[in-house]
Amino acid sequence: MFPQGYHAPRARFSSTGATGALMQRFYQTEWQHIPLASCAKLSCFTLPDAAFYAAFYEAFFRKYPSFADMPASWRAQKKTWAEKVLSCLPAAGAPRVLSVGCGLGYLESLMLAQRADIQFHCAEIADAPLRWLRPLLPEGRCHVGYAPDCLPPDLAFDLIYCGSIDYAMPDDVWRRLLQALRARLTQGGGILILSASLWPDPPMSVRSYARRCRQLWRVLRHLLGLQAVQFWGWMRTVGENTALCRKAGLSTLTYGPIGSDPHGLWIMAYP
Numbered sequence: 001m002f003p004q005g006y007h008a009p010r011a012r013f014s015s016t017g018a019t020g021a022l023m024q025r026f027y028q029t030e031w032q033h034i035p036l037a038s039c040a041k042l043s044c045f046t047l048p049d050a051a052f053y054a055a056f057y058e059a060f061f062r063k064y065p066s067f068a069d070m071p072a073s074w075r076a077q078k079k080t081w082a083e084k085v086l087s088c089l090p091a092a093g094a095p096r097v098l099s100v101g102c103g104l105g106y107l108e109s110l111m112l113a114q115r116a117d118i119q120f121h122c123a124e125i126a127d128a129p130l131r132w133l134r135p136l137l138p139e140g141r142c143h144v145g146y147a148p149d150c151l152p153p154d155l156a157f158d159l160i161y162c163g164s165i166d167y168a169m170p171d172d173v174w175r176r177l178l179q180a181l182r183a184r185l186t187q188g189g190g191i192l193i194l195s196a197s198l199w200p201d202p203p204m205s206v207r208s209y210a211r212r213c214r215q216l217w218r219v220l221r222h223l224l225g226l227q228a229v230q231f232w233g234w235m236r237t238v239g240e241n242t243a244l245c246r247k248a249g250l251s252t253l254t255y256g257p258i259g260s261d262p263h264g265l266w267i268m269a270y271p
């Protein structure tokens with residue numbers, strides 16, 4: 001179901017019932033204008049590990065002294081995302097909100113500037129990216145490790161959002177995470193997924209096959225030693241992602257595009 005008044009472009013929002021069958025891998029050579037090969041030996045088969053991220057963030061903080069120095073296009077995209085999260089919150093009442101995979105915490109910094117009453121909790125695998133976010137939150141609100149294991153056991157949340165983390169997990173891990181997060185919602189609470197890894201083409205279309213061929217070509221070039229790429233994660237169609245939500249026990253779903261990013265998708269899900 002689309003939100004009222006929203007008409008989905010067919011190609012971007014075509015869905016498939018074959019959950020997981022069409023998971024599409026993608027690859028990166030840089031992030032935030034930092035060549036990944038300058039941080040670690042790249043692999044086109046395994047996801048980046050903790051050592052990769054430690055080296056990456058060292059380079060990152062050398063290049064960017066503050067959020068304001070980061071690329072304007074990235075900041076504009078995240079502003080749209082922050083607005084989307086805010087629109088899903090009750091207007092008052094100091095809602096308790098969990099950000100899973102907060103990364104640098106730019107979204108949270110934008111929202112706090114508008115609504116100081118939000119009780120943010122943030123989960124992040126690595127401590128390194130939290131350098132700018134920690135000073136903005138009260139002690140004990142950054143939980144380092146894999147969610148849900150790193151979360152305090154007795155807390156429930158009015159809203160949980162996952163900003164661009166779906167891509168980093170295979171189907172079964174993503175489904176299990178959603179299922180565990182569902183158990184952490186207050187009565188009436190929901191989960192907002194903000195994805196930047198929407199597979200935009202109809203699954204069996206020429207464009208879909210062409211896209212897969214391009215990815216395969218990148219792997220071949222890597223293996224031939226022509227250009228190293230890093231395996232970054234998986235893209236999913238709307239149908240694949242929403243089917244995983246349903247399998248995780250989230251049955252009330254709305255979704256739509258976010259910003260002008262052809263790979264951008266939001267899904268609001270309730271048990």
Ligand SMILES: C[S@@+](CC[C@H](N)C(=O)[O-])C[C@H]1O[C@@H](n2cnc3c(N)ncnc32)[C@H](O)[C@@H]1O
Nearest residue numbers: 100101102103123124125145146147163164165
């Ligand atoms: C691409 S970043 C997104 C950061 C931020 N949410 C944003 O939208 O700008 C994804 C982050 O999610 C984190 N992450 C992925 N899975 C996680 C999990 N299960 N628990 C905590 N953090 C996770 C990664 O360490 C990474 O920093």
